[in-house]
Amino acid sequence: MNKSPLARLGGSWTWHLLYGLLSIAAGVTAVSWPGPTLVIVAVILGVQLIATGLFRLVGSASLGETGTARTLTAVLGVVSLVLGLYAVRHILITVLALGLLVGVYWIVDGFTAVFAAIDHPGLPGRGWIVFIGLLSVLAGLTLLVRPESSLLTLSFLAGLWLIMLGAMQLGLARRIRYLDRPV
Numbered sequence: 343m344n345k346s347p348l349a350r351l352g353g354s355w356t357w358h359l360l361y362g363l364l365s366i367a368a369g370v371t372a373v374s375w376p377g378p379t380l381v382i383v384a385v386i387l388g389v390q391l392i393a394t395g396l397f398r399l400v401g402s403a404s405l406g407e408t409g410t411a412r413t414l415t416a417v418l419g420v421v422s423l424v425l426g427l428y429a430v431r432h433i434l435i436t437v438l439a440l441g442l443l444v445g446v447y448w449i450v451d452g453f454t455a456v457f458a459a460i461d462h463p464g465l466p467g468r469g470w471i472v473f474i475g476l477l478s479v480l481a482g483l484t485l486l487v488r489p490e491s492s493l494l495t496l497s498f499l500a501g502l503w504l505i506m507l508g509a510m511q512l513g514l515a516r517r518i519r520y521l522d523r524p525v
Contacts, residue, residue: 352404355519361397362511365390365504372501376494384429384436387444387500391426394451395419411461414454422447441496445485448503452478466521467514474510478503 351357368390375382398419405412425443429436436443455475459468481503485496 346403348400348403350404352400352402353518355515355522357397357400358511358515358518361393362508362515364393365508365511367508369501369504369506369508372497372504374501376497376501380437380494380497381433384433384440387440388426388429388436390504391422391429391447393426395421395423395426398422398454405458405462409461411454411458414457418450418454421450441485444496444500445482448478448482448485450482452476452480452482466517467510470510470513474507477506 368386371382371386396419398415402412402416402419405415425447429443452475455471455478459465459471459475462468465471481499485499
């Protein structure tokens with residue numbers, strides 16, 4: 343077991359709780375104001391990508407010494423950070439390319455979640471991780487195959503996805519907290 347402070351943080355139930363709450367807050371905001379705040383949604387998604395990048399980088403440290411899932415999680419963390427910083431810096435381009443960016447990201451993120459679950463049979467909430475991962479892949483493919491979807495629909499779907507992601511993280515935090523209790 344990796345005992346570094348970063349690895350302990352990545353395995354902490356409070357880390358998952360905070361990430362889940364941030365995801366739900368971002369999702370509720372995106373669903374509540376899909377039209378008038380499309381620019382804000384682009385910023386929120388940029389910030390969410392930055393938070394996800396940090397979450398993935400910290401999480402990769404808690405996945406053990408080596409492995410495909412750890413490498414993919416770390417690479418996805420870096421990609422997410424770069425995309426998030428770019429999205430926040432170039433708002434107009436982000437609004438125009440939001441469907442493509444989010445579609446590709448959801449596909450990669452979904453496959454990473456599925457591979458992490460396959461790579462770690464003892465992972466708490468493994469079934470939910472696979473389910474959300476496959477749902478993320480399906481949502482990403484839908485955005486890439488149906489580009490005529492409006493940006494309003496995209497912001498609404500992004501909000502729903504973030505709410506589901508946040509709920510899954512809250513469940514995972516609860517499960518980790520329960521498993522960490524002394525017997």
